Amino acid sequence: MRNINEDTITQAVLASMSQCADERLRTIMTSLVQHLHSFAREVKLTEDEWFKAIQFLTDVGHITDDKRQEFILLSDTLGLSMLVTSQNNRKPAACTESTVFGPFFVEDAPEYDCGDDIANGAKGESCFVRGRVVGIDGEPVAGALLDVWQSDEDGFYDVQQKGGGGHEHRARGKLRTGADGSFHFRSILAEAYPIPHDGPVGKMLAATGRHPWRPAHLHFMIQAPGYETLITHVFRNGDQYLDSDVVFGVRSTLIGDWIEHAPGVAPDGSWMERPFYTLDYDFVLNRE
Ligand code: BEZ
Numbered sequence: 165m166r167n168i169n170e171d172t173i174t175q176a177v178l179a180s181m182s183q184c185a186d187e188r189l190r191t192i193m194t195s196l197v198q199h200l201h202s203f204a205r206e207v208k209l210t211e212d213e214w215f216k217a218i219q220f221l222t223d224v225g226h227i228t229d230d231k232r233q234e235f236i237l238l239s240d241t242l243g244l245s246m247l248v249t250s251q252n253n254r255k256p257a258a259c260t261e262s263t264v265f266g267p268f269f270v271e272d273a274p275e276y277d278c279g280d281d282i283a284n285g286a287k288g289e290s291c292f293v294r295g296r297v298v299g300i301d302g303e304p305v306a307g308a309l310l311d312v313w314q315s316d317e318d319g320f321y322d323v324q325q326k327g328g329g330g331h332e333h334r335a336r337g338k339l340r341t342g343a344d345g346s347f348h349f350r351s352i353l354a355e356a357y358p359i360p361h362d363g364p365v366g367k368m369l370a371a372t373g374r375h376p377w378r379p380a381h382l383h384f385m386i387q388a389p390g391y392e393t394l395i396t397h398v399f400r401n402g403d404q405y406l407d408s409d410v411v412f413g414v415r416s417t418l419i420g421d422w423i424e425h426a427p428g429v430a431p432d433g434s435w436m437e438r439p440f441y442t443l444d445y446d447f448v449l450n451r452e
């Protein structure tokens with residue numbers, strides 16, 4: 165393998181991997197090298213541009229730690245996360261669609277009973293959420309485990325709070341559906357927020373003329389035996405970013421109506437001094 169030139173390099177790299185024992189790995193690496201080389205040829209990549217890309221990926225690595233996952237943000241903003249989500253979650257039209265997971269889920273969220281306030285002190289207008297989890301034939305899914313998480317009115321998740329506040333779980337929790345598949349809880353109104361954009365991904369967005377905003381949404385992960393796990397959001401109707409979500413996650417079927425109510429009696433019977441919101445949204449799970 166000598167005197168390799170720009171015409172023979174691709175084949176030489178592919179041949180070097182021909183002994184790879186893991187067939188799936190060989191398939192992936194072969195395709196990756198072919199596409200990477202085609203890309204470099206197509207754009208006639210210069211040495212300077214190649215080095216800038218190396219610096220960019222180095223910066224993405226340097227800012228990444230156990231709280232900040234810049235590689236996932238990069239995947240999200242390049243549409244790769246949504247592509248992988250879509251092609252791995254094809255299901256019958258009647259089922260609730262999936263969307264991106266995002267980086268702000270935590271495993272050990274507190275457990276609540278239906279009716280509880282999961283805001284736990286997070287700032288925002290009060291919101292009462294209710295709905296049902298059903299299967300594709302309309303059967304109620306009793307005992308389904310719901311993980312719910314959202315940002316506060318300033319657009320920050322609890323895990324992003326500086327100064328230690330991030331260890332307290334706010335505006336997130338686990339709930340179970342009742343015998344009729346229903347759930348309800350109190351939280352705060354979802355607001356639009358920018359994804360973290362003070363790092364290399366933010367620079368990439370600015371350089372390519374893009375904004376960093378996500379439309380207001382509430383995250384759900386729903387798990388129940390015999391059904392596929394659903395990872396999705398409910399987006400807020402009327403949000404100005406529904407058609408330009410920076411991570412390409414919006415589906416029309418996932419847009420819900422948050423209804424504003426004047427001060428008065430809330431769905432849980434409490435008296436609200438301030439305006440409050442309600443959201444009703446049902447989820448349909450696919451069979452496993
Ligand atoms: C989120 O919705 O939490 C999210 C998704 C992708 C990137 C950043 C945030």
Ligand code: FE
Nearest residue numbers: 266315381383
């Ligand atoms: Fe989010």
